[in-house]
Each structure stands twice: as C-alpha cells, then as structure tokens.
Amino acid sequence: MAQVSIRINGRSYDIACDDGQEDRIHALAGYVDERVKEISDAVGQIGEQRLLVMTSLLIADELGMAHEKLKNPASPAAEAGSISAAESDALADNIESMAERVEALADRLNKD
Template sequence: MATVSVTINGKTYRIACDDGQEAHLGRLGKYIDQRCKQLIGSVGHINEGLLLVMVSLLVADELSDVSGELAELRSALGIDGGEDGPSPRERAEERVAAAIETVARRVEGIAETLEAP
C-alpha cells in the first residue's frame, strides 16, 4: 500500500492508495486544490469545512453532467441497454454483421447482373 501527499487549500494530507495509483491520486488532489482556489476567488475565504462541501458539490455536479452526456452518447449510438439484454459490444457486433450481410447481398446482386446474358 502506497501513500501520497496531497495539498488542498494550503494543507497537506497523507492519503493511502493502491500501489501504482500515486500519480492519479496526486492529479486528483491538484484538481480539488484548483477548484478550491477558484471557489475562493469567487466567494472569498470561507470556513474550510464549508469550502470542501461546496467544492464537493461542484465536482459532483460536473460528474453528473458528464454522466448525462455519456448516457446521451450511448443512446445516440444505440448502446444504452440494461444489464438484461446484450452488451453494448454485442449489439455493435450485431449491427456490423447486419451491415456486412447487406453489402454481401448487394455484391451478389451486382455479380448476378454482370453474369446475366
């Protein structure tokens, strides 16, 4: 188990993480620190607890927006089914197979036309 030091709002915290996740956790800490600085720039200095709650809400809002966009993209691609049906990959493979079959039929039709007397 590794540990990483992250600095948020001027305070350093030692955080345990899985081996190999140190850089990722460091980037997350920098992102949260950046959001704290942005919020302080907007509203001024506030109680640290309130600051971290507000930053958490901002990050949760960003995550919610991205989740919504991902759902829209999946829906547009036709891969937004539930767990009961085929997986997104299986549905994509089915669409590709259907497209290949359509092309094969067209090629066969062209070949028959060319072979006709």
C-alpha cells in the same frame, strides 16, 4: 499500500492508496485544489469544511452533467456529436468508477 502527501487549499493531507496509484492521487488532488481555489476566489475563505463541501458539490455537478451526456445524448447537457451505445456504456462505467474513487478519497480525507 502506498502513502502520498497531497496539498489542497494550502493544507497537507497524507493519503493511503493502492500501489501504483500515487500519480493518479496527485492529479486528482491537483484538480480538487484548482476547484477549491476557484471557489475561494469567488466567495472568499469561508472555512475549509464549507469550501470542501462546495467543491464536492461542484465536482458532483460536473460528474452528473457528464453522466447525463452519456446516458441521454439528446439532453441539453449533451454537446454536438454522438457516440455509440457501447462507448456510452463504457464511459458511464468509467465515470461511476471515478465517482467511487473520489468518494473513497473523500472518506480518507475525513478520517484524517
């Protein structure tokens, strides 16, 4: 099992991950850090825990909207264009897999 050091909101976290997933973890951490910065720029430094909770909710909302687009292309959240049912199912599975990985990463962060 590999270990990577990531930085979110100026704080370092050592995260264990499967071998070969280091670059993916760094990319995810970079995305989370960008979102944390957006929120802290908007509301200020309101405490690390609250910033991370707000960021988690924002990312969960993005994930939910993407999932809604895939499951119901006619929904208001859906953009122009269409995809096949098989593509929609595959994308939905991928989103669910990403959500599970984000949840596992969050669990690891909470253990540190």
